[in-house]
Amino acid sequence: MLATVDALLPLSLLEAVRDVDTPEGVLEAEFVDELRNKRLGLSDTVYSQIKRYTEAVRRNHRTPQDDAVALARLIGRRPDAEAVLRAAGRFLAREAYMTVSPVTRGALKVMPSMISKPIAFRKTRRLAQRYLNATVRRVGQYVLLEVPRSVTLGVAPGSTGCAFYESTLRELLRLLIGTTGSVEHTRCAGRGEGSCEWRADWRGIDRARTV
């Protein structure tokens, strides 16, 4: 069977490229036509792909994993690969978070952590499964995110590509729990350790929130 990813994953990669490549200053904007030739994120190709994937997300479509890998490879060749991948992770987490009902999002912010944490954990698990093809489980004081088939593995030197998943997890936890605990990349397929795994200190998150 063909491996697929939710269309939001490739969309997040493209949105990050466009965002990073969009000129900030007025001065730079004057040269936008000239920049268009140099910067992938401003190209018509990226623009039309963003349109295509946005439509796919709207229709809840999944897309071939290989297409997402090809995009990640393109990003991996850039000197700012890590920054783009981290931006993509944050984009993905925010969009995934917005699929949680407004009532639940509001409740998570006001409920005592004893009640909100199990709910936040279930949401994290569901969103990670849907958007990252990842599994989330609790082991003692930790929350573990495991990605068996990483889209960004080996797209850039070392474990640079893995920054995408780390950034997604960090942002998801920030949005759902309200703060960022430490997130460690404890196992990496790039080092021949089977799959990539990240560990967030769930107890630490709790303490930070209740203080």
Ligand SMILES: [Zn+2]
């Ligand atoms: Zn890794």
